[in-house]
Amino acid sequence: MTDDRIRDSVPKKTIWENIVIHKFSKPVVLVFLLITSLFISFIIASQGVAAGILILIFIIALPLVYCAVAYPKFAIVLFIIAAFFINYQFILSMVPPDTPVGLVMDMLTYMLILGFFIKQKKERNWTYFDDPISYFILAWLIYNLLEAINPSAASVLAWVYTVRTTAVLMLLYFVFVFQIRTKDYIKLLFKIWLILEFIAGMAAFVQENVGFFGFETRWLNADTLRLSLLFIYGHMRKFGIFSDPVVFAYNMVAASLLCLGLLFANIRPFKKGVLVCLMCFYLMVMLYSGTRAAYVLIPAAIGMLAILKFNLRILVAVLIAGFMLVVLIKIPTSNPSLVRFQTAFNPSKDASFNVRAENQHRIQPYILSHPIGGGLGSVGIWGQRFAPNSYLAKFPPDSGYVRVAVETGWIGLLLFCAFNFIILQRGIYYYYIIKDPELKTYCMTMVLIIFALDIGNYPQQAFVQYPTNILFYLAMAMINVTMRLDKQKNWPQPAITG
Numbered sequence: 001m002t003d004d005r006i007r008d009s010v011p012k013k014t015i016w017e018n019i020v021i022h023k024f025s026k027p028v029v030l031v032f033l034l035i036t037s038l039f040i041s042f043i044i045a046s047q048g049v050a051a052g053i054l055i056l057i058f059i060i061a062l063p064l065v066y067c068a069v070a071y072p073k074f075a076i077v078l079f080i081i082a083a084f085f086i087n088y089q090f091i092l093s094m095v096p097p098d099t100p101v102g103l104v105m106d107m108l109t110y111m112l113i114l115g116f117f118i119k120q121k122k123e124r125n126w127t128y129f130d131d132p133i134s135y136f137i138l139a140w141l142i143y144n145l146l147e148a149i150n151p152s153a154a155s156v157l158a159w160v161y162t163v164r165t166t167a168v169l170m171l172l173y174f175v176f177v178f179q180i181r182t183k184d185y186i187k188l189l190f191k192i193w194l195i196l197e198f199i200a201g202m203a204a205f206v207q208e209n210v211g212f213f214g215f216e217t218r219w220l221n222a223d224t225l226r227l228s229l230l231f232i233y234g235h236m237r238k239f240g241i242f243s244d245p246v247v248f249a250y251n252m253v254a255a256s257l258l259c260l261g262l263l264f265a266n267i268r269p270f271k272k273g274v275l276v277c278l279m280c281f282y283l284m285v286m287l288y289s290g291t292r293a294a295y296v297l298i299p300a301a302i303g304m305l306a307i308l309k310f311n312l313r314i315l316v317a318v319l320i321a322g323f324m325l326v327v328l329i330k331i332p333t334s335n336p337s338l339v340r341f342q343t344a345f346n347p348s349k350d351a352s353f354n355v356r357a358e359n360q361h362r363i364q365p366y367i368l369s370h371p372i373g374g375g376l377g378s379v380g381i382w383g384q385r386f387a388p389n390s391y392l393a394k395f396p397p398d399s400g401y402v403r404v405a406v407e408t409g410w411i412g413l414l415l416f417c418a419f420n421f422i423i424l425q426r427g428i429y430y431y432y433i434i435k436d437p438e439l440k441t442y443c444m445t446m447v448l449i450i451f452a453l454d455i456g457n458y459p460q461q462a463f464v465q466y467p468t469n470i471l472f473y474l475a476m477a478m479i480n481v482t483m484r485l486d487k488q489k490n491w492p493q494p495a496i497t498g
Contacts, residue, residue: 068111254452256286356399372408400460
């Protein structure tokens with residue numbers, strides 16, 4: 001019998017035998033594990049449960065950091081999941097107050113960017129980013145970085161805390177464009193997106209029909225101002241697993257539009273039935289949020305859909321949907337969620353809308369007299385924290401566009417609006433020239449979501465909180481990716497001559 005046959009005849013060891021029994025049975029390893037366990041026990045006994053949680057997070061974080069760099073597709077999925085749950089009160093209730101949980105998202109962001117540069121060093125292919133969207137992102141990033149030396153800024157620390165979500169996080173667009181390379185991976189991301197939104201919707205469904213959990217009740221009662229803002233018309237606004245009802249409502253809108261767009265894909269009737277049921281569920285739980293700004297986004301997106309897919313069948317469906325919308329607006333009701341829905345289409349009689357309009361009129365002279373604004377973080381929570389006595393710290397921005405105008409000036413507002421216009425222009429243009437029907441549907445769906453969020457950024461701040469900001473950048477990247485994949489498959493390649 002040859003040596004190869006003798007080697008093959010020897011039974012191979014299992015993973016348990018090779019690692020656990022063989023490796024861990026060595027005396028050095030056992031001594032190390034014993035000392036480590038005693039040290040961890042001493043830390044937990046002396047410092048409390050919080051130290052044990054931090055140690056557990058550290059143990060889990062090390063392999064996750066490696067996976068985030070070495071396996072970027074896994075890291076993207078992990079990042080999206082983390083964005084959904086980072087502000088869930090069940091998780092926040094298990095850590096000490098004022099714990100900077102946002103650093104988790106920062107670390108994942110940097111790991112994704114690091115993995116991008118490591119892979120790009122091997123491939124050296126920058127043609128993926130030769131498009132107007134990439135150029136505008138770089139221009140917006142540079143403009144936000146220059147805001148650090150804004151002479152009107154009241155605090156540099158406010159800029160440090162704000163630039164992460166307004167500019168640095170936008171670099172994930174390049175990560176998504178570079179790492180998403182197949183239709184199968186796009187489908188996987190869509191499935192994860194819908195599953196996470198369903199979990200968020202179920203959390204709100206339980207809050208509405210069963211009641212709040214103990215940790216949610218404690219969080220609500222911890223701040224009387226928060227409680228007064230969420231309790232309106234005798235009804236508590238629901239927020240699911242997110243930080244506030246606005247984020248929840250906008251996510252339900254995005255999920256509904258994702259289902260609506262995917263209905264035009266060539267999929268089995270059973271899957272279309274599932275998408276219809278999910279869409280109805282998302283729209284129903286959206287009403288629990290009491291966010292009137294979200295109610296107008298669906299009709300607006302349907303109008304965009306009618307323009308993109310202009311045919312008799314779509315036109316009839318839009319007219320029927322419009323008639324049903326008018327009935328819902330005019331029908332008498334005592335349901336608090338439906339009453340709030342109806343007031344969204346008559347804003348002139350809404351007191352909060354009039355207050356916002358008055359605030360925007362009051363801040364206009366400041367915007368006109370400050371071309372580059374008052375600095376990032378000058379309004380909102382960071383302005384109140386780092387410059388509480390400044391004029392802008394006391395201004396409630398409400399609108400995302402107003403916030404951009406106040407913090408970055410009318411120059412920044414023009415750049416921001418041009419940037420959003422280019423995104424829609426590219427998406428619509430790519431939709432009409434993409435040849436693959438499946439990729440065309442994906443591109444159209446992303447255009448609908450981006451269009452709805454662009455509109456939603458006027459009455460509320462749509463792009464500053466997790467996970468809406470991540471989903472917005474993902475939708476931007478999908479527009480580019482669908483065009484690139486279609487070119488690789490259906491567009492003739494230039495001939496190479498000798």
